[in-house]
Amino acid sequence: MKLPIIAAAALCAAPALADTPVLTVYTYDSFVADWGPGPQIEAAFEETCNCDLKFVGAGDGAALLSRLQLEGSRSEADIVLGLDTNLTAAARETGLFADHGISADFDLPVAWDDPTFLPYDWGYFAFVYDKTRLETPPASFTDLIAAPDDLKVVIQDPRSSTPGLGLMLWVKAAYGADAADIWAGLAPHVLTVTKGWSESYGLFLDGEADMVLSYTTSPAYHLIAEEDDTKAAAAFAEGHYMQIEVAGRLAASDQPELADAFLRFMLSDAFQAVIPTTNWMYPAVTPAGGLPGGFDTLITPDRALIYSAQEAAQIRDAALAEWRDGLSR
Numbered sequence: 001m002k003l004p005i006i007a008a009a010a011l012c013a014a015p016a017l018a019d020t021p022v023l024t025v026y027t028y029d030s031f032v033a034d035w036g037p038g039p040q041i042e043a044a045f046e047e048t049c050n051c052d053l054k055f056v057g058a059g060d061g062a063a064l065l066s067r068l069q070l071e072g073s074r075s076e077a078d079i080v081l082g083l084d085t086n087l088t089a090a091a092r093e094t095g096l097f098a099d100h101g102i103s104a105d106f107d108l109p110v111a112w113d114d115p116t117f118l119p120y121d122w123g124y125f126a127f128v129y130d131k132t133r134l135e136t137p138p139a140s141f142t143d144l145i146a147a148p149d150d151l152k153v154v155i156q157d158p159r160s161s162t163p164g165l166g167l168m169l170w171v172k173a174a175y176g177a178d179a180a181d182i183w184a185g186l187a188p189h190v191l192t193v194t195k196g197w198s199e200s201y202g203l204f205l206d207g208e209a210d211m212v213l214s215y216t217t218s219p220a221y222h223l224i225a226e227e228d229d230t231k232a233a234a235a236f237a238e239g240h241y242m243q244i245e246v247a248g249r250l251a252a253s254d255q256p257e258l259a260d261a262f263l264r265f266m267l268s269d270a271f272q273a274v275i276p277t278t279n280w281m282y283p284a285v286t287p288a289g290g291l292p293g294g295f296d297t298l299i300t301p302d303r304a305l306i307y308s309a310q311e312a313a314q315i316r317d318a319a320l321a322e323w324r325d326g327l328s329r
Contacts, residue, residue: 002100003190019243023258025247026064026077028162030198030279037278044270051258060196061162065091072096073252078259081120081247081266084162085306086169086244088117098251100260104267107286108244109304117246118264121281124240124301125166125235127153128218134210137234141171145185152191154200154209158320162243165211169312170241172319173305179319181211190327216240216287216299224294232299239303245281271297280315285287 022025032038032055056066061082073096083091091097099115106112108122114163127144129137134151138144144153156164174178191209196199204212211234223226247266249259265271273287276295283291307315 003015008080009043011214013184013257020050020052020254021052021258023049023078024054024056024076024205025079025081025262026067026075027057027083028058028061028064029059029196031055031082032057035278037274041271044263044274045262048265049258049261051255053252053262056323057282060156060160062087062165066160068096069094074177075250075252077250078255079159079247079249080317081245081263082162083117083246083248084166085244085246085309086162086165086316088114091248092116093307094181096250096252098256099116099250099255100249100263102263102267104147104285106284107282108284109242110244110306112244113311114246117287118263118266119244119246119291120271121275121279121284122242122244123217123281124304125163125170126214126216126218126236126299128214128231128233129211130204131230131232133207137211137232139235140237141182141186142298143186145182149188150182151211152187152209153186153189153211154191154203155193155202155213156197157193157195158323159225160179163200163213163247164193165316167242168319168323169315170305171317172322173241173307174238180322180326183323184329187327187329207310208268215243215281215283216301217295220276220292220294220298223297223306224277224292231295235299235301237302240301240304242304244284244306250300253270295310 019179030036038055062222065087097116113327158165158168171182175182200212216233219231222231253259267285269287271282272285275283276292
């Protein structure tokens with residue numbers, strides 16, 4: 001008697017499942033990892049939406065844009081989450097995104113008035129090191145260049161990685177026309193250039209390199225999650241380049257109302273309170289409970305560097321040529 005009952009139950013459940021709307025969000029791989037914010041955010045949003053929130057990992061942030069450009073209006077994504085201001089001008093030029101119509105009081109170091117993309121977190125790029133292996137880290141790019149050649153760093157490719165792109169623009173913002181010379185000086189110290197951040201950070205944790213391109217907030221992970229205070233970010237005299245990560249809704253989404261609901265949810269405490277201890281960045285809207293203990297130990301750059309979205313788009317190709325030529329000398 002059990003088999004017919006089970007079959008009947010399955011038939012009854014099938015229409016309900018079929019009627020559940022699916023919201024597809026393209027993002028980067030670390031966002032959807034078990035230790036990333038994705039699982040908690042998925043559970044929290046699904047409690048409010050009567051929907052199925054589906055995160056799709058697509059490499060690093062720069063890879064998101066490449067995938068979207070390839071898929072065009074045929075993309076299954078309703079939302080893209082994980083671009084940053086260095087990519088938003090190119091993303092806007094695709095014509096694939098719709099304006100959000102949402103206003104909020106953002107806790108960002110810069111004013112925000114983008115009608116298409118909404119920020120969800122931000123931070124500063126930095127070289128992270130292990131205090132037990134490197135007692136006196138470089139305090140500038142010129143210090144790093146002058147260090148013994150056996151001091152090695154791991155960086156990411158600006159063509160596939162948003163941190164890699166951020167580093168390229170960091171050097172350009174700090175040194176302008178001399179950026180190519182800085183890259184040539186850094187070349188002997190670059191152990192390898194990885195496609196994405198996760199691979200780089202793994203090499204650093206495995207002891208393959210002395211420093212890794214990451215964020216000023218990365219040491220908070222080791223302090224809070226691992227009770228390890230041996231990791232730190234080196235403060236650079238030139239200042240540190242800022243990253244603001246954003247999300248946007250695709251105009252061709254077949255779930256526009258649900259997508260807008262997610263963007264509003266993204267700015268709520270339920271989303272923002274998850275960011276500091278999963279994505280290890282500063283939230284775009286500080287949650288009511290504030291930042292977790294440990295964030296007060298992080299370095300604060302004396303000088304914040306950032307290009308506008310349009311400036312970043314205009315100089316990207318020239319800066320990429322300088323990066324490529326400098327590292328190949």
